Amino acid sequence: MASILYTLGAVNSKISRFLFVACLVVLFFAASINYLYSQENGDCLECHTDPSKVDVKVRVDHVTGEVEIVSMLVDEDAFHSSAHGGEDFYCIDCHADLEESEGEHNPNLQPVDCITFCNDDPGAEFLEGSHVKLMKENDVQPPTCKYCHAGVKSKRDVPKADDLYHRKDTIDKCGGCHEEFYYSYRNNLHGQVTALGHVDTDIATCVDCHGQHTILNSSDSESTLGADNVIETCSVCHPGANDNFVKHVAHPKYKNIAYYKSVFGAVKDIRKDPERISGIVKSPQMIITILFVVYVGILVMTFSGFGMHSVLTWLSTILDERKGKESKHDKR
């Protein structure tokens, strides 16, 4: 057979090409038949879009142990507009333990494994990064992929990167563990605009500045905010960003009581540890805080002073009018 093929190929390459294509076609059909045997999305959706066949279910998250009430109904539109909603995703790709089953199935399935088959690269980037290492050192349970990438209704509907719900959700998720930085972020224009509901990709959320899976300390020159990259990071939205601009204080501390305590602490220890106070004074936070305190003083003084003046003027005018002493209306 091989020799015949060889001679045919040598004599007429057209025939060999035909044979090659024919082989491909046969292989393709074999593959599709394979699929016909396994479940199509439609089979799953027959039950999972029918409220009379499926209901809600109480489930315990296998990692965090949280008890959640989830609907077994699949919102097809939400799923199809999710990151995994394309034509080439089958239910059983993810719900792998249903590969062989038909019709009814075991009510308790294995949780979907996000990492092993598809997302091993981004998964590793996150799981082996220094952020997760730091969490473990601080005895913080690292979040699961599904925690950060959950859709509105179901963890199944993994949102795309520019999904507005996801961008807002990410701020809340980062902020949940980094409260101090969350509040200081909210104190700056980026955070104010996002707080008012505009979270599009033209305004900076935590991950636009700090990176997504690889999050390094800002003092690390390789981090997105490090000396090597920070100009590039800000330039995405601020064309022409320069060395001065990127020294911007993204997390001002003037509303953080702990900051004032640390300043007073440093002043107390000025003999023992002069380095500490000079570090605080040389930081750009200092002048911002002074300006803030001055403004609070001006506000308090102005409103108490003029407020008192208003009230006294009001009272005195009324008293005068009552006496009919000054008012010319009464004289006439």
Added chain:
Amino acid sequence: MTNDNHFLRFSLFHRFSHFLVIISFFGLVLTGMPLVFKDYGWAHWLYGVMGGYPTAGNIHRICALITFFAAFLHFAFLSVQTLVKKDRGIFWGPDSLLIQPKDLLNILGDVLWFFRLGSRPKYDRWIYWEKMEYLSLMWGTFVMASTGFVLWFPVQATSLVPAKLAAIIDLPSLALVAHRYEALLAAGFIFTIHFFHTHLLPENIPMDEAMFTGRISEEHMSHERGVYYERLKESGDLESLKVRPAGCGGSLFSKILGIPFLVIGLLMVGFMLSSLIISLVDMCC
């Protein structure tokens, strides 16, 4: 004294400038304050009504330019007065808006009056708190405009800072703090103190129409600004300021124009103050 005499207190030019300031000030407050009170529902609603991001921001910038134009008009007026008309009275004397020795005496007199130790002093053309309002408006406009431009063009503004200082002076952050708290000061001041002193005093309630119709009645003038009135009467200038009283239409028009602004301002103060109290309580408890 006949009751129907009216005098011109504000020329059309000044009324027009004041109108520009009102329009732009409300635009600025309505689009700016939501950012400060971002944690509260009313701010979200208001920001949405103003068009959200970036529309609200664009309205804010347009209104800022209108304020700028009003300030330009004012300085043009001052220049014409001093350079062309050689009128030094705007810097010194009873017609000046700068604080004069007489004002300090009036303040003292008012304090005595508050404690019922004397009768109310008679004021000249401008009462001392009006001068303070004017001067704080000048200062406020300067601060808001300069910090506003830094926030509008943060990249360009920071390149003006010498590289050595840039590590301790973060211009946009300073601008943001000054812009925010100066705005709270200005909005709070206008919507409470200014409204109170000019419009909501028992003698003027609900509003003093002088800045809209430009006119003040003889009775009101001699009562509110006795020294000015006597001064003009003596010099004989009073006659030349005499105008027809504002017609019914003019008065109605200024009420229709003015009272909604008054209401919006007071509502804003209500929202701002209650939000402030809530956040202070939150912080302490």
